[in-house]
Amino acid sequence: MFEGITKSLTEAFKKFRGGKLTAENVRDGLREVRRAFIEADVNYDVVTDFIGRVEAKAVGQEVLARVNPSDQIIKIVHDELVATMGPVDPKIPQRADRPVVLMLCGLQGAGKTTTAAKLALTLQSRGRKPLLAAADLQRPGAVEQLRTLGEQIGVPVYSEATNPVDVCRNAVAEAKRTLCDAVILDTAGRLQIDDDLMAELQRIDKLVKPDECYLVVDAMIGQEAANVAKAFNDALELNACILTKLDGDARGGAAMSIKGVTGVPVKFIGVGEKVDKLEDFVPERMAGRIMG
Ligand code: GDP
Numbered sequence: 296m297f298e299g300i301t302k303s304l305t306e307a308f309k310k311f312r313g314g315k316l317t318a319e320n321v322r323d324g325l326r327e328v329r330r331a332f333i334e335a336d337v338n339y340d341v342v343t344d345f346i347g348r349v350e351a352k353a354v355g356q357e358v359l360a361r362v363n364p365s366d367q368i369i370k371i372v373h374d375e376l377v378a379t380m381g382p383v384d385p386k387i388p389q390r391a392d393r394p395v396v397l398m399l400c401g402l403q404g405a406g407k408t409t410t411a412a413k414l415a416l417t418l419q420s421r422g423r424k425p426l427l428a429a430a431d432l433q434r435p436g437a438v439e440q441l442r443t444l445g446e447q448i449g450v451p452v453y454s455e456a457t458n459p460v461d462v463c464r465n466a467v468a469e470a471k472r473t474l475c476d477a478v479i480l481d482t483a484g485r486l487q488i489d490d491d492l493m494a495e496l497q498r499i500d501k502l503v504k505p506d507e508c509y510l511v512v513d514a515m516i517g518q519e520a521a522n523v524a525k526a527f528n529d530a531l532e533l534n535a536c537i538l539t540k541l542d543g544d545a546r547g548g549a550a551m552s553i554k555g556v557t558g559v560p561v562k563f564i565g566v567g568e569k570v571d572k573l574e575d576f577v578p579e580r581m582a583g584r585i586m587g
Pocket residue numbers: 401402403404405406407408409410434437484539540541542543564565566567568572
């Protein structure tokens with residue numbers, strides 16, 4: 296994961312070897328660090344903010360006799376990366392009065408249907424009893440795909456050939472009847488953000504009132520993921536993002552940009568096509584992966 300940025304950062308940190316941290320050598324060295332993040336497709340403003348904070352900390356920091364300057368910078372960069380990407384609440388909410396409703400939204404191909412099944416499996420492994428709602432009536436094959444995944448993990452899938460709002464509403468009723476404690480709504484996507492897509496999602500949001508709304512977004516699109524997240528957040532008030540395909544050759548830009556641009560945290564990451572390839576997003580672990 297993230298070989299490119301890890302390599303460029305390792306090179307950049309070499310600039311801080313020897314001597315001590317001064318305003319001048321910090322600025323020089325951080326130019327390389329900045330370039331590494333820009334090359335990794337991190338949003339420009341996020342990088343500028345980030346470098347500013349690292350610089351302020353590094354220049355103000357006492358030079359510790361035992362610690363060499365590059366280790367000092369590495370620690371500051373690491374801590375600021377964690378601060379940029381976090382904090383994240385790893386919990387999936389639960390309710391005593393009725394099943395909790397989790398709505399997944401996103402563009403077509405982002406990995407929504409796959410992630411719905413992954414999330415159901417995660418809930419199941421935490422002792423919960425989820426139900427999947429096949430509310431993507433746009434993409435041919437989406438309902439069948441969810442059915443197959445549901446069978447594979449032993450999670451019931453609710454579907455009906457009506458309209459997305461009724462699918463979601465009736466799925467919640469079915470979950471109550473069968474004593475499920477969570478409903479995951481797999482909604483439709485489009486190839487790009489458009490008014491029809493947002494209107495449909497807003498209708499579900501208004502009439503079904505999900506407890507949480509998660510955007511599923513493809514990490515391969517880099518910092519564009521932050522723009523997608525912003526558009527969805529403006530329309531729906533997202534609780535979190537789920538970043539998929541981090542096992543591919545994503546450069547890190549999405550992971551770092553989303554929170555900085557939108558304030559919405561990444562909660563889970565997809566690291567493979569299989570249903571068990573969903574991980575909690577842990578900013579410390581992600582910072583470690585970026586820095587190598
Ligand atoms: P949807 O249109 O958003 O419902 O997208 P799908 O769930 O059908 O996923 C689109 C493609 O992305 C499928 O081929 C999935 O197997 C693949 N995919 C989803 N998540 C991941 C992931 O985390 N890693 C990889 N490598 N592929 C993924």
